[in-house]
Amino acid sequence: MNRGGSLKTSLFFLLSLILLQASLVACGKDDTKISTEVGLVDQDLADIQEFNSQGAARVDSEKKQIFTKLFGGRSGADLLNFFQSRVKYWITDETEDVRFPNRFRYVGWLQDPDPRMLASLSSNESKASMMAANLSTEWWLHSLLEGVPVRVSIRGETVQVNSMRDGIIYVAPDYKETFEIDGEQFDWPAAYRQGVLIHEARHSDCTGGIRPSDIALLKRYTSYLQVSEEFPRKECGHLHSLCPRGHDLAALPACDVAPWGSYEVEHYFIQAAYYNSKNFQEQQILKAVAADTWDRILKPSTGDPDMGSSGLLGAS
Numbered sequence: 060m061n062r063g064g065s066l067k068t069s070l071f072f073l074l075s076l077i078l079l080q081a082s083l084v085a086c087g088k089d090d091t092k093i094s095t096e097v098g099l100v101d102q103d104l105a106d107i108q109e110f111n112s113q114g115a116a117r118v119d120s121e122k123k124q125i126f127t128k129l130f131g132g133r134s135g136a137d138l139l140n141f142f143q144s145r146v147k148y149w150i151t152d153e154t155e156d157v158r159f160p161n162r163f164r165y166v167g168w169l170q171d172p173d174p175r176m177l178a179s180l181s182s183n184e185s186k187a188s189m190m191a192a193n194l195s196t197e198w199w200l201h202s203l204l205e206g207v208p209v210r211v212s213i214r215g216e217t218v219q220v221n222s223m224r225d226g227i228i229y230v231a232p233d234y235k236e237t238f239e240i241d242g243e244q245f246d247w248p249a250a251y252r253q254g255v256l257i258h259e260a261r262h263s264d265c266t267g268g269i270r271p272s273d274i275a276l277l278k279r280y281t282s283y284l285q286v287s288e289e290f291p292r293k294e295c296g297h298l299h300s301l302c303p304r305g306h307d308l309a310a311l312p313a314c315d316v317a318p319w320g321s322y323e324v325e326h327y328f329i330q331a332a333y334y335n336s337k338n339f340q341e342q343q344i345l346k347a348v349a350a351d352t353w354d355r356i357l358k359p360s361t362g363d364p365d366m367g368s369s370g371l372l373g374a375s
């Protein structure tokens with residue numbers, strides 16, 4: 060068996076099933092107890108500090124200093140700072156039972172436009188999975204819609220989501236060290252998981268802020284399809300769009316239309332990690348991940364990225 064070739068083609072399939080989207084959290088997860096180790100996130104963050112800046116320099120030279128513009132520099136310390144300024148907590152269960160309020164009135168905007176989508180997600184033939192999700196992005200928007208603060212209890216500490224930068228990330232069971240194809244086990248490169256963390260961190264940016272009129276729109280929407288097609292402020296939280304007809308992930312919220320979204324930020328990190336890699340198998344995986352993230356960007360961004368985050372703006 061040509062192990063390399065098989066790995067490459069199977070990876071394409073596997074990656075196309077991995078979805079990273081906050082809006083799927085509420086409906087896509089079952090209630091089984093989760094045993095993912097938060098320790099793996101800690102380890103990946105410790106390792107990111109050793110990130111070799113040579114790959115970043117190569118991305119910078121190819122793409123108008125984009126790595127430095129996105130992450131504030133090329134070093135592991137810069138990457139860690141990018142993450143830590145956007146994510147404060149990572150949890151392995153959704154703490155639904157200790158969230159206040161525990162029910163939201165305005166949930167139409169998160170409704171799945173097509174019930175068949177979720178059916179296909181949970182069917183056996185399509186083992187779509189989610190590695191992580193940024194819960195606070197959704198919760199902060201909920202707090203604006205409901206007009207009340209959202210609080211969660213995390214390991215005994217009560218945390219109030221006052222801004223998108225109060226990042227709380229859910230780490231799913233698929234955030235793990237290995238994956239299996241045809242009964243054979245392979246190691247995920249740490250950079251793959253680190254890319255997921257970077258992706259989720261970008262969801263903590265309410266780039267450009269949000270206005271009361273935008274909140275009013277979200278209150279009126281009855282499906283995520285409307286958010287995808289009509290919401291003018293997707294940069295606030297870098298909300299994904301539904302992938303278009305003909306795309307491998309058609310109708311799933313796994314594509315970006317708004318500029319400098321989570322997939323594009325993740326893509327350039329992975330590209331740099333690919334350049335750094337000295338291991339053939341790892342290179343193959345990272346190349347596939349880079350291609351997969353690029354496929355989800357429907358309109359490559361131009362100009363300089365705005366990496367800021369604002370809150371609720373005034374009317375007008």
Ligand SMILES: [Zn+2]
Binds near residue numbers: 079259262
């Ligand atoms: Zn995402």
